[in-house]
Amino acid sequence: MTGMAALQQAGHLTVAGASKRFGAALVLDDLSLAVAKGEFVSLLGPSGCGKTTLLRCIAGLLRPDAGHISVAGRDITTLPAHRRNVGVVFQNYALFPHLTVAENIAFGLRAQGVSKSESAPRVAEALALVRMTEHAGKPVTALSGGQQQRVAVARALVVRPSLLLLDEPFSALDRKLRETMQVELKHLLREVGITAIFVTHDQEEALVVSDRIAVMNAGRIEQLADPATLYGRPASLYVLDFVGQSTRLAGQVTEAAGGMLAVQTALGPVRAPGQFAPGSRVVVAVRPEAVVLGEAAENRIAARVREVSFLGSRTQLHLDLPEEGEDRGVVELPRLPEGIGPGSAVTLAFREADTMVFPAP
């Protein structure tokens, strides 16, 4: 209970030891999370990792089998959804198809018994906030995907929730619009000053919109950190893989001294900071942009180019690695040097400090 109290103090939203089982499947496994007031946190993970279940538990649409949830210091674990004051923007928005834009936005106010005279200016304000004033009288079925999302956000915000949950809010939009809306929505929510939880399976989206990201795996939070830490110092191979790309090689620790390791890989020896006993089987990894061609850093390995991908602002080289399994190779260069193409032999150089070591799975 002291842990719970500590968590409650730490966060605006706290989830303490939440578990949820559907039949034989343990979907939430003793999960804890604290989110500060005004913070944007993403729940990131593949489908089935429990992120939507956690969101529904916070919203009150599901009740966890064990654990506690509180918002602003109040335990809401057993409170039904309509008494929680937790706003939700649903995947595909779940707008009321029989109501107009303005009626959709006014719905929550009417449900809570707000008088017409008080609700009218609030609806107008919400419409203006999402720049939908001119569409107020339209049926929601006549709106584009982006407009529907704005209505859904306005509908959730107009009742002044203490917390906003967004379930894959961009998945219904095409890629171009998605990128615009991500920035726009983040800006809007920041202006309102609300605490928001995003559920997403798209790591890029999570990186764009969040202050912190909780990477979820099998009902647990694998790592909760700010995007830079998550990218630069992933806590596990799972996080390394889920967020960004990398070149990774399996190997064995040959030497460990003073926080530095020597690892023998199939492509030669690599040195990296870390704490492993000699003889440990490990995976060494380096982010694509930390690699240069040539010999300008401590670690150097020889490889052959399999494929070249031009991405505009940068170029990716996919490497032919001698071993299958855990190994994979992706290098990113600002521009492709002359004479490099599929089949070229290259030397990769990267700094010891940029080299990460994980226990082999």
Place this chain on the structure above:
Amino acid sequence: MLIRPTRRALLGGAALLATPGVLRAQTPEIFVGGPASPGLTDILFPRIERKHGFKILFEGTNSLINLEKIRSNRARPTMTVTMMDDPVLILGEREGLLEPLRGKAIPNLADVQAEAKPRDSMWANWCFPAASISYQTQNVKPAPTSYAEVWDRKYREKVILISMRITQAVVPLLAAAHLATGKPLAECLRVADEGFSKLRELRPNILQITTNPPQAQQLHESGEVDLFLSPDSRTTLFRKSQRAPVDLAFPKEGTVAMPAGVALVKGGPNQALGEKFINELLDPETQALVAGTFFSKPTNTKAVAPAGLNLPDLVVLDWEYFADNRNRWIERFEREISAR
């Protein structure tokens, strides 16, 4: 009426479809229309076919549809013999659809009791089913001896009447007229209107007025209904023979003969075979079989009813008068007796 020719054409077409055998007969055949009751095609007809060497094509439907068929084929009749209830036969006679029966061709007609050859032998009754009160033998002891007992309050909600739309409903109407006027049952048809007020007094006892006698019969046998007025002996005594706990009462006022007529269709094919068929139906030996099969009274005075079937003398009604007044009685019955 515009609709009628359409219906006639349809029914006529159906009749033609049903009788292709008539047109290309090898062994002689006749087409007989009649009620779809058991006993005819499985017991009676095979016997006649064997005895006389012709084939009987039978179509079983109710009397009014049967009449409609004869009417629509008036120009080129396909049916030789029709077996219908007397009130419907009267309609057929009035429209000139029937051929009078001739004693020369049907010798057994001479032995048939006079009441069973109405309208100068325009048709003959080939048997007299009996109708009075059907009672549930486990609940009603002893057997009712008078129609007055039906009005007894101990039978509250224990009586089912047959709808006036069905011929057998004449029995409770006659009984009511008798109780109201004191006239003998045989004379009560002509004063039937005077029975309605008495019938109204029966209402507390009436559980239902049925248009679906098999359903009522089932409730009767199950004991839900003590008295059922009036399925005739074809049902009650047949079910009794099947060990159902029901029996036919023989009230002192009399038991009523239900109509079962057989007639020749005017201009029908193979008239001679038709006459042979009717003569055989009226034969004393066949009549005994008919009586046993249909739990009815023979109409040939020389016929000997099978042992165990002891039906009293029956009250035979003037079915022409009945036919002429039935619609009015249906209306009165519905409004005064049935209505909630």
Place this chain on the structure above:
Amino acid sequence: MSATALAAPATPAPARRLDPLALLALPGLAFLGVVFLLPLLLLLWSSIRGAEGFSLQGYVRVLGDPYYVGVIGASLQLGLVTTLGALLLGYPAAFALARAKGGWQVLLFALVFLPLTVSIIVKSFGWGIVLRRDGILNWAMLNLGLIERPVRMIFTEGALYAGMINVFLPFMVLPIYSVVRMMDPRLPDAAATLGASPWFRFTRVTLPLSLPGVVAGVSLVFSLAVAAYVTPSLLMGDRYMTMSMVMAKAFLNLRDWQLGAAMAAVLLAVAAFVVVGASVLQRRLGGR
């Protein structure tokens, strides 16, 4: 042809031009014209033809006779009670059916629709067994101590209503089910997160969205029930005359074509009013 079809959505054809797809309705229309419209016109014709040519006597007899007005009233009452009962039972059942999963849904479907495959005659005998004095229902209530002596249930109006609801329930469930099945189950969730109580969610979200199904079910069940013939005649007999029973009597027994046709025309008017009213209502609801 395929080019026109492809171009059609981009350039909406002028309203007056006939969509070639409408031709697909022709066989159906021709069929209905022969087997339905033609007999219908003949029926209306015979309702205004008396023994001496044109006469409105049939309608005078039906609408001017308190007895027949009572019969019309009884039919309407039967239709209303049946519809209301079927709605109260069928509405939640349709939701259960739409939300049930796997084997449960199969089972519920069977429970709702298997009774349709049982002949009404068989059902009526079954009801007899359940409702009579020594029947299952009386036996159960006696043993539970709810009653002291058997209650008469057979051939009562209560039994008639119960039987009618039993017969027509599937026709209420099916249209509501097909609407509810298409309804996004997250809409009530969304309403809940906006602070809507269960009652508010039902009256402002679930009910309005399911209303097209309700309107279809109500108009279907009402027009079937108000025209019912077999079920009332089996469950009540002549003591509860309906319009259809009068028609049967007029055509089959009285051979009074004008009376039967006039009653049929009145029934048709009632049913047409309900069906047209329902489709107007439905269009208005659908327009939102």
